[in-house]
Amino acid sequence: MLGVRLDSELEERLAAVARTQGRSKSDIAREAVRRYVERHDAAFLAEARRQSLAASAQDNRDDFAFWETIELASDTWK
Template identity: 80%
Template structure:
């Protein structure tokens, strides 16, 4: 259960939308929160994947630099 306080203007606008759509204010708020969470959860997961790929790429190149240093190859 979640209680949310809205300023009077926003609550009036929400009520108008709810009347127009024949839905409850709670139903509209629930949908809005669900969409917000999905969007931000997807963005969080995308950033985690990006960082993981960047770290893996860094590790792969770091290994090559270590090997080059070990065998005395000139850096690229």
């Protein structure tokens, strides 16, 4: 259960939309909150994926640099 306080202007606008659509204010508010949460969840997941890919790319660069150093060092040992 969630209670939300709206300023009078926003509540009047919400009521007008609800009447126009033949829906309750709660239905519209529930849909709005659901969309908001989904959009922000998607943004959070996208950012987490971006960071994971960036970290993976850095690991690959570190691995490449390590093996390149080993290869160069082994050339001097020959």
